[in-house]
Structure formats: structure tokens, C-alpha cells
Amino acid sequence: MFSFCSDPDTLGTIRWFACYLTNGVHWLFYASFLKVLFILAVTAPVALGFGFAGAMAARSHIPPLSWLGKGYIAIVRGVPDIAFFMFFVIALDQGFEWIRHKVLCTDWDQPIRQGNDFIVCQAAKLPLSTSPEWVHETYGFALAIITFSIVFGAFAANVLFGGMRAVPHAQLETAAAYGMSRRQTFWRILVPQMWVYALPGLSNLWMILIKATPLLFLLGVEDIVYWARELGGTKTSKFTQYPHGDWRMWYFLFLLIFYLGMTRMSEIGLEKLMRRLSHGQATSGGELLRKETTA
Template sequence: MFQFCSDPDSLEGLSWLACYLTTGKHMLFYQSFFVVLALLAITAPIALAFGFAGAMAARARFAPLRWIGTAYTSMVRGVPDIVFFLFVPFGMDQGIEWLRHKVKCPDWSEPIRQGNDFLVCAEAKMPLNSAPQFWHEAYGFALAVVAFAIVFGAFAANVLSGAMRAVPHGQIETAEAYGMSHRQAFWRVMVPQMWLFALPGLSNLWMILIKATPLLFLLGVEDIVYWARELGASKTSQYSYPHPDWRLWYFLGLLVFYLSFTRVSEVVLDRITRRLSHGQATALGEEMRKAG
């Protein structure tokens, strides 16, 4: 980045450090923080949508739909996260390639499964081998988003289902007595009030989601954990900027990042909770009423 960085061997002190921290790989390291933030920004609303759909399905009057909602929340929550994160992306990837293989290579005669190998024709690969690196990374990121959304959607469904049950049933009966249909009472009375009861559980899920983002490293996405390990490992004299093992300092930087981010999240969520509790018949709402 700097002109004086053209000859790393002649650098020392702060000049060496400035050039070292502005190399191309370090720029990718800095960009990987935005990858984590993008994962959170995209996954959170999708997981919430999965959770809301699962909670509604678990409350459905149609029995098969209720069984599906209950099975989703129970089975997904019962599987270890790391197993699910490893299974879903690879399973989805192979499923997509299998479908593309059937369409694009109908004359393929050899079996797709050959021992531990999964072989499809080159045209069925996702993405294609000739595709730019950006599409390979975007495809892996998309699979990661789906895996995170399915897992945390199951937990969100359990939280939202409990929040729906926490809304006094007498309010639903009163709304129906005033002429509202069951659907209208659900959307106009229950849904607006349930968020206050769901917010503590959803706040915990948000914190867990933040802590789960390093699992991107296991899915092959070049996130902050990948680059911290790559850049922090010892570099010999064959590299432009040789240094001993600095992984401790890189991972210490990640620790500071995650602690700072969770602290900011706590402050924001606390303000949202207090805002929603204003005027509500809850302990916090009563405390605010007395203080006012």
C-alpha cells in the first residue's frame, strides 16, 4: 500500500509493521469481518422467519402440519450444532449437483457413488470449475446461511411458541367475542404482544448466533478464524514478512472483537426491551410505570 513497502527486507520498526498490516492477505482478513457481519445480518431474519413458520405450524389445527412443526423444532434442536452444520451444506451441495447431473448429463453411465467419492459430470458442478473465485465463495456462504437459518430457526420456533402461549388467552377470546375471526385475533392481538415475551429468548439466540459464526471456518468459508490462523502462523524467511508464531495475538484480537460486539448487542437489545415494555403488564413495565 505504501511506497516504502517495495523492499520489505530494508524495513524495521513501525515501518515494517505498517507494511505488514497492509499486505493483500491482511486486507482479506479485514474484509472477512464484514463476512461475519453479513452472515449475521442475513441469517437472523431468515432464521426468525423459519422460527415463526415453525411456531405457527406447531400450533396449527391441521394435524399433519402440526406434526411437521413439532418434528422440526424437536429433531433439529436435538442434533449437535456442529454435526448439523457439517451435514446440511454437504448434503445440499450433493443434492443440487445430483439434480443438475440428471438434467445436464442424462447419458452418464457410471455410478455417481463410487465408494466415498461423489462423482458428477463437469457441467453439473456447483459452481462450475471455470467460475470466478467470487462465485465459489458466495456459493459456500449461501449454504452456510441456510444451515445456520435452519438450526437457529428451530430454536426460534420454540421461543416464539412459548411467547404465543404466554399471551393471556382471555384476550383472544375477548377479540373473538367482539367479532374478530380466529385469524384476525391471531395477527392483531397475539402477534403484536408475543414479541415482548419472546425478546429475552431471542436475545439469547442472537448471542449464541454470534458465538457460532466461527463455525464458518469448518464450512470452508474464509472467515476471520481462517485468516487469523493463516496469518498468525510462523513465517520463515522465504516469506516477505517473516515472524514467529503470532496466533495468540490474532486470536486475542478476535476475542476483543466478539466481546465488543456482544456488548453492543446487549445495550441495543436492552433498549429495545425497555421500549417494548413501556405500558405493558409485565414486571419491567410496572417498574417503568412506577418510576414515571
């Protein structure tokens, strides 16, 4: 980045670190932080959508739909996260390729499953071998987002289902007595009030989601954990110009500070949101706010 970085062997300590921390590979490390923030920004609302759909299905009066919602919650919550992460990435990838194979390769006369191998025609592969590198990275990143959303959506569904059940039944009966339909009662009475009961659980889920982002490394995404290991290690090809000792401890210490800062900012934001949702509610939090207002 600097003009004096052409020959690192001639640099003093300060200039050496200035060149070391501003070279192209390090900028990839800095960009990976934006990648983590992006996956949080995308995964959280998508997982919440999965969770809301799962909770609605679980409380449905149609038995097959209720079984589907409760089964989704129970299965995903009952299996270790890492197992689902590894499973869904492979399953989604093969599922997409299988669909493309059926559409694009109608003249294919060989079985797709050949022993332990999954073989599709060249045109059905995702991404194509001729695609640029950014397409391969984007595709892997998209699979990771879908996987995170499916897994954390099940936990969100369980929290929202509990929040719906926590709304006082007398209020639903009152809405029905005023002539509201079941749909009107759900959207006007149940949904607005369930958030105050569900937010503590959703807050914990958000914290867990933040701490789960290092799993991107295991899914093949070059995230902050990947670059911390690569840049901090001694046996790496990333820094032939800037040899150094084993600095992984310092890189991972920086990640620790980053995650602590993220969780602290989240706690502040969620506390403000909780106070806003509790305002006017018949809960202990709402009663506390009323006392503060009248004091």
C-alpha cells in the same frame, strides 16, 4: 501500500509493522470482519423467518403440520450444532447438484450413487470448474448462510412457540368475543404481544449466533478465525516477505476483543428494544415503565 515497503529487510520496527499491517493479505483479514457482519445481518432475519414458520406449524390445528413443526424443533435442538453444520452443507450441495443433474443431464445412463461416491454429470456440478474463484467463494458462503438459518431457525421456533403460548388466553377469548376471526386474532392480538415474551430468548439466541460465526472456518469459509490462524502462525506461506514468530495469541486476543465489543453493543440495543416492546404491556417490565412514567 507504502512506497518504502519494497524491501522489508531494510525497514525499522515502525515501518516494518506499517507495511506488515497494510499489505494485501492483511486487507483480506480486515475484509473478513465485514464478512462476519454480513452473515449476521443476513442469517438473523432468515433464521427468524424459519423460526416463525416453524412456530406457526407447531401450533397448527392440522396434525401433520403440527408434527412437522414440532419435529423440526426437536430434531435440530437435539443434535449438536457442529454435526448439523457439517451435514447440511454436504446435503444441500448434493441436493442442488442432484436437481441440476435431473434437469440438465437427461441422457445420463449411470447411477448417481456409485458405492460411496456421489457422481453427477459435469454440467450439473456446483459451481462449475470453469467458474471464477469468487463464484466458488460465494457459493460456499451461501451454503453456510442457509445452514446457519436452518439450525438457528429451529431454536427461534422454540422460543417463538413459547412466546405465543405465554400470551394470556383471556385476551384471545376477548378478541373472539368481539367477533374477530382466528386469523385476525393471530395477527392483531397474538403476534404483536408475543414479542415481549419471546425477546429474552431471542436475545440469548442472537448472542449464541454471534459466538457461532467462527464455525464458518469449519465450513470452508475464509473468515476471521481462518486468517488469524494463517497470519499469526509461523509455518505459513502467507507471509514469506514478513517472517515472524508465533503471534496467534495476539491475533486471537484481537478476535476476543472484537466479539466482546459485538456482544456489548448487542446488549445495549436489545435492552432498548425490550423497553420499547414492554411499553403498555401487562408484564412486569411494562408495569415498571408505568411506575417510572408516573413517578
